[in-house]
Amino acid sequence: MSQYNVNVVIFSVFGLSIIYASWLCIQADKNPHKTNPFILQFIPGFFTTLGIFGTFLGISFSLNEFDSSNIEREY
Numbered sequence: 001m002s003q004y005n006v007n008v009v010i011f012s013v014f015g016l017s018i019i020y021a022s023w024l025c026i027q028a029d030k031n032p033h034k035t036n037p038f039i040l041q042f043i044p045g046f047f048t049t050l051g052i053f054g055t056f057l058g059i060s061f062s063l064n065e066f067d068s069s070n071i072e073r074e075y
Helices: 003-030 037-064
Strands: none
Touching (some): 003 037
16 A cells, blocks of 8 residues: 555544544534433543554654665655
8 A cells, every 4th residue: 555545544534533523522512412421521532542543653654664774865
């Protein structure tokens, strides 16, 4: 899988997660009695986990292409 395709997948997952979480919050505001409170408590932890995972994923992609014998190379 090329780097471009991986980036598209990662940004799509992040974008769809943000859209879905926003939709859940709007629905909870409109109909609080129909919303599971666990879902709203889950959202901040989910984004924290997603952020940490994305950070290490980015580091691993960067180090995968790192060439220690040619440090002066520009990317």
